[in-house]
Amino acid sequence: MTEFAETSKATSPVVECRGVQRIYQQDSVPVYALRGADLTIHAGEFVSLAGPSGSGKSTLLNVIGGLDGFDAGSVTVGGVDLAALTPAQLAQTRLHNVGFVFQAYNLIPVLSARENVEFILQLQGVASQQRRSRADRALRSMGLAELGDRRPGELSGGQQQRVAIARAIVTEPVLLLADEPTANLDSKTTSELLAVLRDLNQQQGMTIVTATHDPIVMEYTSRQVTMLDGEIRQDDGVTA
Amino acid sequence: MIRLAWRNLQRNKARTWLTACGIGFAVLLVSFAMSLQSGSYEIMIDSATRYFTGHGQISTDDYIEQPRFARTIANAESLQATLEAIDGLTVFPRVQAFGVVSKDEKSLGGMILGVDFAAEREQLDVYNNVIAGQVPDASDQALIGAAMARNIGANLGDEIVVLGSGKQGSVAAAVFIVAGIVETGQVELDRSLIFAPFASVADAFYLADEAHMLVLMLNDLSRLNDIAAEVEAQLPESLGLQTWQQLMPLIEQSIELDKAGGYLFFSLLLILVTFAVVNTFVMGLFERTREFGLFMALGMRPWQVIGQVQFEALLLSLLGVLLGLALAYPLLVYLTSVGIALDQVGGEEVSRQMQMGSMSRIYPRATWPSMTTAPLVLIIGTQLAALVSTLRVQGIRPVTALRAE
Ligand SMILES: Nc1ncnc2c1ncn2[C@@H]1O[C@H](COP(=O)(O)OP(=O)(O)OP(=O)(O)O)[C@@H](O)[C@H]1O
Numbered sequence: 272m273t274e275f276a277e278t279s280k281a282t283s284p285v286v287e288c289r290g291v292q293r294i295y296q297q298d299s300v301p302v303y304a305l306r307g308a309d310l311t312i313h314a315g316e317f318v319s320l321a322g323p324s325g326s327g328k329s330t331l332l333n334v335i336g337g338l339d340g341f342d343a344g345s346v347t348v349g350g351v352d353l354a355a356l357t358p359a360q361l362a363q364t365r366l367h368n369v370g371f372v373f374q375a376y377n378l379i380p381v382l383s384a385r386e387n388v389e390f391i392l393q394l395q396g397v398a399s400q401q402r403r404s405r406a407d408r409a410l411r412s413m414g415l416a417e418l419g420d421r422r423p424g425e426l427s428g429g430q431q432q433r434v435a436i437a438r439a440i441v442t443e444p445v446l447l448l449a450d451e452p453t454a455n456l457d458s459k460t461t462s463e464l465l466a467v468l469r470d471l472n473q474q475q476g477m478t479i480v481t482a483t484h485d486p487i488v489m490e491y492t493s494r495q496v497t498m499l500d501g502e503i504r505q506d507d508g509v510t511a
Numbered sequence: 512m513i514r515l516a517w518r519n520l521q522r523n524k525a526r527t528w529l530t531a532c533g534i535g536f537a538v539l540l541v542s543f544a545m546s547l548q549s550g551s552y553e554i555m556i557d558s559a560t561r562y563f564t565g566h567g568q569i570s571t572d573d574y575i576e577q578p579r580f581a582r583t584i585a586n587a588e589s590l591q592a593t594l595e596a597i598d599g600l601t602v603f604p605r606v607q608a609f610g611v612v613s614k615d616e617k618s619l620g621g622m623i624l625g626v627d628f629a630a631e632r633e634q635l636d637v638y639n640n641v642i643a644g645q646v647p648d649a650s651d652q653a654l655i656g657a658a659m660a661r662n663i664g665a666n667l668g669d670e671i672v673v674l675g676s677g678k679q680g681s682v683a684a685a686v687f688i689v690a691g692i693v694e695t696g697q698v699e700l701d702r703s704l705i706f707a708p709f710a711s712v713a714d715a716f717y718l719a720d721e722a723h724m725l726v727l728m729l730n731d732l733s734r735l736n737d738i739a740a741e742v743e744a745q746l747p748e749s750l751g752l753q754t755w756q757q758l759m760p761l762i763e764q765s766i767e768l769d770k771a772g773g774y775l776f777f778s779l780l781l782i783l784v785t786f787a788v789v790n791t792f793v794m795g796l797f798e799r800t801r802e803f804g805l806f807m808a809l810g811m812r813p814w815q816v817i818g819q820v821q822f823e824a825l826l827l828s829l830l831g832v833l834l835g836l837a838l839a840y841p842l843l844v845y846l847t848s849v850g851i852a853l854d855q856v857g858g859e860e861v862s863r864q865m866q867m868g869s870m871s872r873i874y875p876r877a878t879w880p881s882m883t884t885a886p887l888v889l890i891i892g893t894q895l896a897a898l899v900s901t902l903r904v905q906g907i908r909p910v911t912a913l914r915a916e
């Protein structure tokens with residue numbers, strides 16, 4: 272897996288989607304969630320994925336992150352063809368190379384903020400002393416140094432999302448995927464969280480893709496992509 | 512992982528404690544009942560064997576097949592001495608003859624039993640039921656059944672004459688003075704039994720260093736199998752050992768029957784509790800679909816999720832089992848030393864049945880099976896229940912699970 276990560280950052284694009292289709296069967300009626308999406312993302316980009324509800328933003332993020340399968344086309348992440356991976360290998364990819372931040376229900380409610388961050392390192396098999404210091408470092412970088420011992424229920428929505436980001440980056444993934452991370456936040460907290468993501472992108476070079484409804488997100492990202500009916504409609508970074 | 516499991520249990524404290532208490536209660540009840548059961552068998556066996564029959568008897572094989580007067584054990588004394596060398600074993604001889612018992616003009620058929628009064632008194636309870644006089648202590652004294660005494664009109668101090676046929680058809684005759692009257696509670700025996708000193712009976716019936724049986728009594732009945740094997744190794748070809756199971760097959764059968772009934776009851780109880788546990792546990796698991804989805808989205812494999820839940824289940828059942836044993840064990844230790852009065856447990860019926868013996872209290876006995884059966888069944892049951900209800904995580908798709916609001 273480390274080998275995988277190194278090659279990815281150096282040469283090929285981090286993400287490459289070609290003609291990706293995803294068809295859901297709903298009551299035996301096919302629903303085209305993705306109907307031929309093409310998207311290339313390079314290391315260090317901060318991409319916003321906009322578009323109306325049902326346009327396929329979440330589906331595309333899930334496909335890229337190896338959470339969901341696809342029915343046609345190709346997806347490579349860090350030069351690896353996801354179609355060729357077994358479920359176990361996909362799980363490994365998620366664990367080691369991709370960080371996820373979801374819209375809601377990101378954290379394990381019975382664990383403290385620090386334990387939530389440590390949890391994923393534990394899954395990776397990192398020794399407990401290292402876990403602790405790495406988790407603390409990640410929490411500190413999210414401005415949560417003081418709140419490590421609190422449970423999710425004792426944190427505000429914005430703080431919870433920052434814990435989720437800390438957990439997503441503590442494994443040093445090649446790619447951070449966020450699906451409407453600000454949807455449940457007020458506008459002030461939204462701006463704060465977006466600033467955190469932008470800093471992460473600019474200072475650490477983290478490649479980030481975030482799906483959003485909120486136009487304000489576009490003010491922070493380096494590239495705006497818009498989806499409609501399961502396709503990429505507009506992409507201001509397509510020249511890159 | 513332990514921490515996560517523990518925290519998950521604490522998440523719904525009421526449910527966890529309720530489930531643990533359910534498990535604990537079942538453990539308490541079943542361990543207690545099983546211990547009581549094995550304690551009561553011990554009492555049954557003990558009081559039955561200690562009454563008259565003994566824990567085991569040695570006779571010649573053909574006497575076992577059909578008891579005839581001539582079928583005696585030869586060299587009885589040296590065999591007795593050899594066997595008494597075995598640790599924890601007491602041996603005493605008996606001769607048994609039929610004859611006519613007369614007092615004045617009245618005569619009756621009876622069974623004359625030659626016994627070692629000193630030895631038997633220490634071991635057997637039948638001698639506690641002497642209702643008049645005392646156990647004989649001289650060579651010309653006898654102890655006779657109450658009904659026989661009534662029927663031939665014999666009182667304490669009266670002379671009775673015993674006539675029978677001795678070895679090789681010779682006429683055997685003896686005169687005894689009635690020293691005591693015994694009421695065994697069994698009509699048959701009370702009507703026909705005469706106990707007299709072993710040596711006197713053997714002399715009168717022309718037996719020389721012979722006996723019809725050697726009765727075996729153990730200090731500790733639980734060592735029966737070992738000691739029986741040792742005894743059998745010492746026996747000549749022509750002799751056989753019968754243990755109480757063969758001597759009193761009805762007791763053994765009724766114990767087996769009772770055990771089977773007990774197992775049925777315990778199984779039902781355990782199954783019920785297991786279902787209750789399954790129910791609460793499964794309800795908890797269904798609420799956690801999103802959490803399992805999150806686990807897998809983060810890169811956990813389904814089997815890891817199942818393992819995590821197995822761990823929770825184990826913690827839960829251990830909690831319950833410890834709770835149950837923590838209550839059951841001191842209770843049993845206490846009752847094992849104090850005993851439970853029989854009339855308190857089963858009323859008159861039970862105490863009457865047990866009255867044959869001198870025991871009036873049951874001492875529960877905590878054995879390995881009685882203390883481990885319920886815990887093992889419940890632990891395994893909980894694991895299986897948790898397993899069956901988490902197998903579905905293999906079908907959970909993280910995307911769908913996390914979507915559910
Ligand atoms: N598991 C599923 N089963 C059936 N249909 C699905 C499933 N997931 C998504 N869809 C459908 O696929 C289409 C795209 O959904 P998707 O969630 O990707 O849209 P979105 O752009 O993320 O929308 P939103 O802005 O509301 O989050 C929708 O029509 C949706 O109903």
Ligand SMILES: [Mg+2]
Nearest residue numbers: 328329330450
């Ligand atoms: Mg969406």
